[in-house]
Structure formats: structure tokens, C-alpha cells
Amino acid sequence: MSIDISQFFQVFFEEAEELLAEMERLLLALDTAAPDMEQLAAIFRSAHSIKGGAATFGQTDMAEVTHVLESLLDRLRRGEMGLTSAHVDAFFAAKDVLKMQLDGHRHATPVDMDAVAAVRARLEALSAGHAPLAQSQSAPLPATLAPSRRLSLELPALAQDELDALVDELALMGTVSSQLLEDGRLRLSVDTAQSADDVLAICSFIVDPDSLAIVEDGAGGYTSPDGSYGFFEPLPEPAAAHDDAPVVVAHAESPAARSAAADKAASLDASSIRVSVEKVDQLINLVGELVITQAMIEQRSSTLDPMLHERLLGSVSQLTRNTRDLQEAVMSIRMMPMDYVFSRFPRMVRDLSGKLGKKVDFLTYGAATELDKGLIERIIDPLTHLVRNSVDHGIETPAVRAAAGKLEAGKLSLSAAHQGGNIVIEVSDDGGGLNRERILEKARQNGLDVSDAMADAEVWQLIFAPGFSTAEEVTDVSGRGVGMDVVKRNIAAMGGSVDIRSARGFGTTISISLPLTLAILDGMSVRVGEEIYILPLGYVVESLQPAREDVREIAGQGRVVRVRGEYLPLIALHELFGIDPHCADPSEGILVILESDGARAALLLDELVGQQQVVVKNLESNYRKVAGISGATILGDGGVSLILDVAMLLRGYGRRAMAEGAVG
Incomplete structure (x- = not known):
């Protein structure tokens, strides 16, 4: 019986990609002055595994490159030559070529054969050399x-x-x-x-x-006279052993x-399985529908007499608990550690700093923090822009840092941490910081309405304007002003926000706040007229009913409300969406205090309906984009409710802009 080996190709591609990522991680951690032989051996094993898999599946081009690579690695781990930065650079180049070849087989992308030949020649030349062995405590024993x-x-x-x-x-x-x-x-x-x-x-x-x-x-x-290689006392021979046994x-x-090996292998194989993303997404969609159905059952059963239908209502309550547990368990399947994102930046920072003549120590914190897979894939490009800008514009050259009394090597860190229902990702450097005067000058040149009295936080936000760049010259790294506005737009599309903290001469920290998942959120149901809207709970600070004297009218600016000595802008939701309210007077309605990106405002509503988990449905793909609305959900009674885009509301969209995008 013949076996179709092509069915295993996908497994080989995934494993080879994991091995290449592991190889890069080990190379970045390798100390050329005192190399760890275990790390070299691990790099060798990765190369050898890729070679064996490539040969098995007929990928001879990859097998040829890895054969030369492992030959050089073998000489290094045996101590036949000393490790140098030239070796490490060649290994990085070989990893890049292997990744290119892997993508060529996997996605039919073009492969630069000249680059492949150059890497092979480079590895063969290094392997043929006889570099002196570096004497250090971690160096291996002579052969x-x-x-x-x-x-x-x-x-x-x-x-x-x-x-x-x-x-x-x-x-x-x-x-x-x-x-x-x-x-x-x-x-x-x-x-x-x-x-x-x-x-x-x-x-x-x-x-x-x-x-x-x-x-x-x-x-x-070699053995010493006592048979202990000169390091240990000789072991006593077992009484029952024979010399020639x-x-x-x-x-x-x-x-x-x-049996023991089989049991061990079985336990390892049983610890995880490979499942396609499509199956996981289908499972999450089905659980979302189950959550909606459970909400419908719960709402319909709420009108029943608890004495006559005690057992039924008990079953509904149990269903609610089980559905919530199932939803949390299924959502956790899509959660991935931030290390999936962070692991690609050490190599990028190394290459960029070398190209720009800078020294950068790259650190990561909270790599085990988990985020929804859909968000992780979309956050890679914004973080790439931010990291490149920190290396290019933020961290100074060694000479400039030394003149300022700093260490020659700058520090660049990536961190991730959970805060409530959000994840906060920070890109921080100890470079020169943002130049307030240059930013304001550039903003005026671009025709932006700015003033010298602006707060620092407002000035820093100007760098996100389209086409804004203070770079004195355009390089192939950055300076064209097409990065930061893309960062802001992409993060806003994910329901997130960006905040900047900077001090001249001490560095810059850019914080990104994102929801943990885009599929299901905790929301507050609110009523305006006959319509019910959903407020994401993460933006809600408090709710209150103001006194009439706390509401003020500012000529040409709208209304504000005083809350514990602070005046907040008042947003009347019924005016934005053209709805007939039950309570047009703020003192008769309900105000919900919202906060986003440090901005606070009061939203005028008729009634608070309750708090519930809602399944987010994409409105744009099913209808069209609506200003002030981030999505929709299905309520327990089967009706559709719109989810408010709080960040957009607080950014100051006027009535006219909102009316143009409102649902009629």
C-alpha cells in the first residue's frame, strides 16, 4: 500500500518554521566571547532536524544549505575553531535563506538563487578556515x-x-x-x-x-591513569561486573x-494537537451563537412563575453558568502569548542598530501575557513601526550618548501586561525624547492649528498626523512620515488607544491599550427613546443623575456638567443619532461618565437596562461603516443592538459629522 507523503508537508513546514525561530533565538543569545556549548549544540540540532525533514520531503535545496551549516556548527561545538562574530552573521544569513526557501516551497514565493549560493560559499569558506580557539572557561576541551x-x-x-x-x-x-x-x-x-x-x-x-x-x-x-579524565575520583567497580563485559x-x-519509551512518547504526543485556525474560528462562532441562544432562553424564562417552574428555572441557571464557562474555555484557545510577537524584534533591533552604528540593549517583559490571535496578528505591523522609530529617532549614537553622560548602549524595552479587560503594550527607550519645539514648528508648516500653550500630551499626539515627520533626512529606515499615522489608525480599528509619555533627554514611552478579544465583550445596555445601545464596560467610570444647577450652557460650545468640581462635556446621544428621547432634560435622565485616552465626558441617556456579555458582530461587512458605532450584537429578545464606539465619541465628533453617518 502506497502512502501519500504530501499530506505531511504542512507538518514539516510548521515544524521547520518553529526550528528556524528557535535557531534565531539561540543565535541572539549567543556570546561570542564565551560561547555556551549547549547553545551551539542546540543550534546544531535545529539545523540537523531541518536537514532531515527537508531530505525526507524532497526539499533538496534546503538540505544542501543545512548540510554546510551543520558541518560548520559541528566544528565549532567540537572546539576545532573559535566562535567569532563572522560566524554568527553567517548563521543569521543562512537562517534568512532557509526561511526564504521554506516560503518558496510553502507559498510559491520567489527564491533568490544568488543569495543562496552566496550563503553556501560563505559557510564553506568559514568551515575551511582554522581560527584559533579562544581560551575561556566555557571553551570546550581540546580534541x-x-x-x-x-x-x-x-x-x-x-x-x-x-x-x-x-x-x-x-x-x-x-x-x-x-x-x-x-x-x-x-x-x-x-x-x-x-x-x-x-x-x-x-x-x-x-x-x-x-x-x-x-x-x-x-x-x-585520552584518559588519565586512574581512568577519571583527571576531573573525578575513580568510581569503584561493581562487584558482579566482568572486565570484558x-x-x-x-x-x-x-x-x-x-514500553517505557512508548509511554513517554505517548504522553508527549497527547499533551498537544495541531488544529487549523478555521476550525477554531468555527467553534468560536458556534459558541457565540450559543451565548445568544442562552440569553434568549434566560430572557423568556424570566417571566415564568418561580414557584411553578422552579426546576426549569434551575436548569436555565445551570445552562447560563455552563455557557459562560464554555465561552471562556473556547476563547482561551485563541489566546496566544505575546512572545509570538516579541520574538521577532531582537533580530530586527540587532540588524538596525548595526546598520545605524548604534548600540542597543533590547529587553522584553511580560512575554507570557496572552492576547487574542486575531489581535496579535494585527498588532505586529504597528509595533514594528514603533520599534524602528525608537532605534532610528529615539536612541542616540554612542558618541552623543557619551557626551550626554549616558551609557553608550541605549535601552529599548517591549512590555505587555493585563489591566482590567485590556492589555497594555509599551515600547520604551532611554533616548533623546521628543522635541516639543520641533514638533510644533513642523505642525505649523503642515498647516495644523497649534499653539505654544498646548499641553505636552496634546503636542505628542501631533506626530500621528498623516505625513508628519521631523526627520532631517529620509532614509530606508524611516523619515517619510508614513508610519505613525498608520500605527494610530490600525490600533483604533482594533478598538484600542495610543498614549505617549516623553521627557527631553530621558526617553519616550508609547503605550498601546487593546481589548483582550474582539469576539465577546462585557457591555452595559442603555436605552434612548425606543432604542437600546451597548456601552463597552471598560470605558464606563460611573453613572449619576445630575442636579439642574450642575448643568451649564457654553455659548457656541454646547453643554457641560459639573461632577465633583470638574466640568465635563455633555454628549446627548439622542441628538447625535436623531432619536426622540423620553428625557431631554439632563436632570431627569441618566448620565454615564466615560473615559478613553485620558479624556472624560458625560453621556446623556434615558435609562440603564443592565449589564451583560454580548457577542460582537461586524457591522461594516454586513451593512456599512457607521460613525460612532463599532459593531452590533443580538439581544436576548432577538433584536439587534448597536455597540457604541466610545473612543470616537470622546474624540469630539460634532453633530454634523455624526448625523452624516447615523442610521436613519
């Missing part, structure tokens, strides 16, 4: 002193090409010799410093592990060993 062992492998009969391939792989781990046994089986002897498990992992690519036996039949290489390290034919 003549490295403790090694001789492993004997008994294999079934193999085809010549398979045997050659296996010998080539094992040769990367040590010296290999072969012998043909009388029964047709093969015996390979490997003098290596690697463990039997490492050798077994290599052989498993070609040989069925069940037909393979590995024994250690002596130690090769080999020590069994691994034997795949042992039933107990097979």
Missing part, C-alpha cells in the same frame, strides 16, 4: 583531551546508498568504521563524545529503531525499554 566513548551499532542489512548516508551523518559526530557480520548484519563503531541517545536519534532517520542495538564497549580518547547503553529490542 585530544575531550572525553569520548566507543559505541558499537548492530544494524540490519542496508542498501549501499542508505549505508553511505548513515555513515556520513555519524561521521559528523566522530570517527566511524564498519564491519560486515556473518548473518548479513552490519556493525558500525563510532568514537564520539556524544551520548548513545544522540547516536540513536541520528540512526532513526534511516533505520527502524526496533532493529537497532547500541552498546558502549570501551572509552576512547560491555556496558549496555541502549537496546531498542528490549520490551521493557520499548
Whole structure:
């Protein structure tokens, strides 16, 4: 029976991408002055795994590059040459080429063959070199002193090409010799410093592990007279051991060993499964419909006599609890750690700082903080703009920093933390900070209405204006003024907000606040006339009924209301949407105090209906974009309710602008 191997291609692509990301992470953490041999070995294993998978699935171009890469890595981890920055740069270049080749096979994107050839030549040239071994505490032992062992492998009969391939792989781990046994089986002897498990992992690519036996039949290489390699006291020999008895390290034919290995593998395999995003989205949509149906049942059952229908109402209450638990569990499936985003920036910062001649220490905090997958994918581009601007415009060159009494290396940090129902992501640097005078001057040149009396927070917001840039020259990094306005627009589209804090000479911090998920939110139902709207609960500060004397009319500016000594603008929702209210007088209605981006206002309503979880439906895709409305939801009675865009309301949209976009 033939097996269609193409069905496993997607698994290979995903695993190869994960291995390349892990390789980049390890390379960024590598210290060229005192390299950690475990890190080098881990990088080698990643390259070798990619090579094995690529060869299995016929991706020979990737296998050829990884073969040269692992050969160089093998020499480094054996201590045959010292690690230099040239090696690390070449490894980064090889990782980029492998990613390009992987995307070529996965998405049919073009592959630059000249870049592939250049990387191969670069790796081969480095591998052929004989750099002196750096003397440090973490450097490996010289080859003549490295403790090694001789492993004997008994294999079934193999085809010549398979045997050659296996010998080539094992040769990367040590010296290999072969012998043909009388029964047709093969015996390979490997003098290596690697463990039997490492050798077994290599052989498993070609040989069925069940037909393979590995024994250690002596130690090769240098040993001190007492047999302890000069580091340890000699161990006493076991009383029952014979001098000529080999020590069994691994034997795949042992039933107990097979059972233990199988149980371990099964437990690892059972810990996670790969599920397509489409299936997860379908599950979330179904749970959303279930939440709506549960709300309908709860509303209809609320009119029943609790004495006559006690058991039914108890079941409805249980259904409500179970639905809430199910909704939270399903939503958690879409939650991903921010490390998915943060992990791509260390490499970018390294390359940018090197290109600009700057020194930057990049730090991350809260990488385990989780955010909805849909938001994580959409936040990558805005964060990329902010990080690039911090490196290019924020952090100064080493000479400028030294003259200002700072350390030559600037600090750039990315952090994420939960605050209520939101996640706050901050990009912070200790650079020169924003220049208030230059920003105001540029704003006047662009025809913006500004004044010297503006607060700093208002001045900083000017950099988000379209086409705004204070860069003295345009570079391929930034300076064209097409980044920050895109940042603001994209974040606003996700229901988020941006805040800037800056001090001249001390640095800048840009905070992004986003809802944890776009699918379901906690809302407050409010009534205006015969219409019911939803207010996202995260924006609500309090509700009150004002006294008549607390409401003031400002000529040409509208009304304000005094709340504990502070005057807040009063927004009458019925005027914005052209609705006949039950209470036009604020002293007879209800005011809900809202806050967004540091701005506060009072929203005039007729009545507070209640608090509930609502499933957010996209209004723009089903109808059209409506100013002041961020989405819609289905209520328990089956009616449609609009979700108010509080951030847009507080940004000061006038009655005319709102009337043009209002639903008639």
C-alpha cells in the first residue's frame, strides 16, 4: 500500500518554521566571547532536524544549505575553531535563506538563487578556515583531551546508498568504521563524545529503531591513569561486573525499554494537537451563537412563575453558568502569548542598530501575557513601526550618548501586561525624547492649528498626523512620515488607544491599550427613546443623575456638567443619532461618565437596562461603516443592538459629522 507523503508537508513546514525561530533565538543569545556549548549544540540540532525533514520531503535545496551549516556548527561545538562574530552573521544569513526557501516551497514565493549560493560559499569558506580557539572557561576541551566513548551499532542489512548516508551523518559526530557480520548484519563503531541517545536519534532517520542495538564497549580518547579524565575520583567497580563485559547503553529490542519509551512518547504526543485556525474560528462562532441562544432562553424564562417552574428555572441557571464557562474555555484557545510577537524584534533591533552604528540593549517583559490571535496578528505591523522609530529617532549614537553622560548602549524595552479587560503594550527607550519645539514648528508648516500653550500630551499626539515627520533626512529606515499615522489608525480599528509619555533627554514611552478579544465583550445596555445601545464596560467610570444647577450652557460650545468640581462635556446621544428621547432634560435622565485616552465626558441617556456579555458582530461587512458605532450584537429578545464606539465619541465628533453617518 502506497502512502501519500504530501499530506505531511504542512507538518514539516510548521515544524521547520518553529526550528528556524528557535535557531534565531539561540543565535541572539549567543556570546561570542564565551560561547555556551549547549547553545551551539542546540543550534546544531535545529539545523540537523531541518536537514532531515527537508531530505525526507524532497526539499533538496534546503538540505544542501543545512548540510554546510551543520558541518560548520559541528566544528565549532567540537572546539576545532573559535566562535567569532563572522560566524554568527553567517548563521543569521543562512537562517534568512532557509526561511526564504521554506516560503518558496510553502507559498510559491520567489527564491533568490544568488543569495543562496552566496550563503553556501560563505559557510564553506568559514568551515575551511582554522581560527584559533579562544581560551575561556566555557571553551570546550581540546580534541585530544575531550572525553569520548566507543559505541558499537548492530544494524540490519542496508542498501549501499542508505549505508553511505548513515555513515556520513555519524561521521559528523566522530570517527566511524564498519564491519560486515556473518548473518548479513552490519556493525558500525563510532568514537564520539556524544551520548548513545544522540547516536540513536541520528540512526532513526534511516533505520527502524526496533532493529537497532547500541552498546558502549570501551572509552576512547585520552584518559588519565586512574581512568577519571583527571576531573573525578575513580568510581569503584561493581562487584558482579566482568572486565570484558560491555556496558549496555541502549537496546531498542528490549520490551521493557520499548514500553517505557512508548509511554513517554505517548504522553508527549497527547499533551498537544495541531488544529487549523478555521476550525477554531468555527467553534468560536458556534459558541457565540450559543451565548445568544442562552440569553434568549434566560430572557423568556424570566417571566415564568418561580414557584411553578422552579426546576426549569434551575436548569436555565445551570445552562447560563455552563455557557459562560464554555465561552471562556473556547476563547482561551485563541489566546496566544505575546512572545509570538516579541520574538521577532531582537533580530530586527540587532540588524538596525548595526546598520545605524548604534548600540542597543533590547529587553522584553511580560512575554507570557496572552492576547487574542486575531489581535496579535494585527498588532505586529504597528509595533514594528514603533520599534524602528525608537532605534532610528529615539536612541542616540554612542558618541552623543557619551557626551550626554549616558551609557553608550541605549535601552529599548517591549512590555505587555493585563489591566482590567485590556492589555497594555509599551515600547520604551532611554533616548533623546521628543522635541516639543520641533514638533510644533513642523505642525505649523503642515498647516495644523497649534499653539505654544498646548499641553505636552496634546503636542505628542501631533506626530500621528498623516505625513508628519521631523526627520532631517529620509532614509530606508524611516523619515517619510508614513508610519505613525498608520500605527494610530490600525490600533483604533482594533478598538484600542495610543498614549505617549516623553521627557527631553530621558526617553519616550508609547503605550498601546487593546481589548483582550474582539469576539465577546462585557457591555452595559442603555436605552434612548425606543432604542437600546451597548456601552463597552471598560470605558464606563460611573453613572449619576445630575442636579439642574450642575448643568451649564457654553455659548457656541454646547453643554457641560459639573461632577465633583470638574466640568465635563455633555454628549446627548439622542441628538447625535436623531432619536426622540423620553428625557431631554439632563436632570431627569441618566448620565454615564466615560473615559478613553485620558479624556472624560458625560453621556446623556434615558435609562440603564443592565449589564451583560454580548457577542460582537461586524457591522461594516454586513451593512456599512457607521460613525460612532463599532459593531452590533443580538439581544436576548432577538433584536439587534448597536455597540457604541466610545473612543470616537470622546474624540469630539460634532453633530454634523455624526448625523452624516447615523442610521436613519
